[in-house]
Amino acid sequence: MTPSSSFPVALRSLTPDFAPGSVWLVGAGPGDPGLLTLHAINALAAADAVVYDALVDKRVLGLARPDAQLEFAGKRGGKPSPQQADITRRLIALAREGRRVLRLKGGDPFVFGRGGEEALALVEAGIPFRVIPGVTAGLGGLASALIPATTRGTNQAVVLATGHAAAGSEEDLDWSALARLRQPLILYMAVANLPRIAGALMAGGADPTTQVAIVASATLPSEQILETTLGGAAAALAEAGIEAPSIVAIGSIVGLRAQLTARTAAGAP
Structure with a gap:
């Protein structure tokens, strides 16, 4: 599959290529979709699979490619939540299937978002990755x-x-x-x-x-x-x-x- 044409060509040229078999750790900002970065919007338009957290606004998910696979991986304190190890394994598995994998997190992935843990796991697994900073809440x-x-x-x-x-x-x-x-x-x-x-x-x-x-x-x-x-x-x-x-x-x-x-x-x- 190719990235969505809905992302303007002029803006797409300003962002890195989202290669199949890689994972992007992307910050979705504090909530308002208007605070997404261009790189984040590009990633949503291109991703084959989006693994998203509980704090990601539904309007942000609405910017994903229509045929993208959306998977919830939200962790909320005091409530049943996916285990971090399971989330990481899923990211690796999706990437090894040759997909463009978007790990979408509220705020910034490296500010209390466990993005560092996931990046280390991707390195150990030999999975190419990129970190896209977000506006931290x-x-x-x-x-x-x-x-x-x-x-x-x-x-x-x-x-x-x-x-x-x-x-x-x-x-x-x-x-x-x-x-x-x-x-x-x-x-x-x-x-x-x-x-x-x-x-x-x-x-x-x-x-x-x-x-x-x-x-x-x-x-x-x-x-x-x-x-x-x-x-x-x-x-x-x-x-x-x-x-x-x-x-x-x-x-x-x-x-x-x-x-x-x-x-x-x-x-x-």
Whole structure:
């Protein structure tokens, strides 16, 4: 089969060739299909098989070639999910059948997306692959919610972290050490453990009045934005009923949203 002609020739010439028997690890961005890269759109138009995650918007899948084989491989915390080893084996098997295999992930495949693990497995199996970066939700999702990750007046660094292991496991982060940095934190997969994380940060010296924003379903029509404080996060989260997928921002950058939304509402340029 040949790549779809629906992808404009002028744009196709700007992207790499998607060769049969190879795997592309592609970031689909935080949700809005408009945030896909040209390389990602080209891959969707050319792929014979698309192995996609739970956070990939249906409208993105709608850009796949009409006769492409779509396979769900979503992993969601606390719910029955495909095992990573099975997903990797499937990618290898499809590539060995001579297919153009698109591994489609929400956000960026190398930012808390297990793309590195899959790339290593492809190398070991001798499968050609390419990584197509995507707009990571921790940055793009906040930007769409008018929360800059950095500004000269607020912070000199920003920490991207996962809250998924914040249940006392050996992989858990040293939240007290992060609190002492006095720099904004952007947390992925942290909603379920946010009360624990907030408590650990405050125990490490973080001010309970530190601003917090929780952005659910970032960039999508169903987006929800909850602003609270570190001390009030647990109660506010429970009252609002916000669930995953969500990005959590903690720190001075959150306060910029109120300034930007106020100026936008006032019609400022």
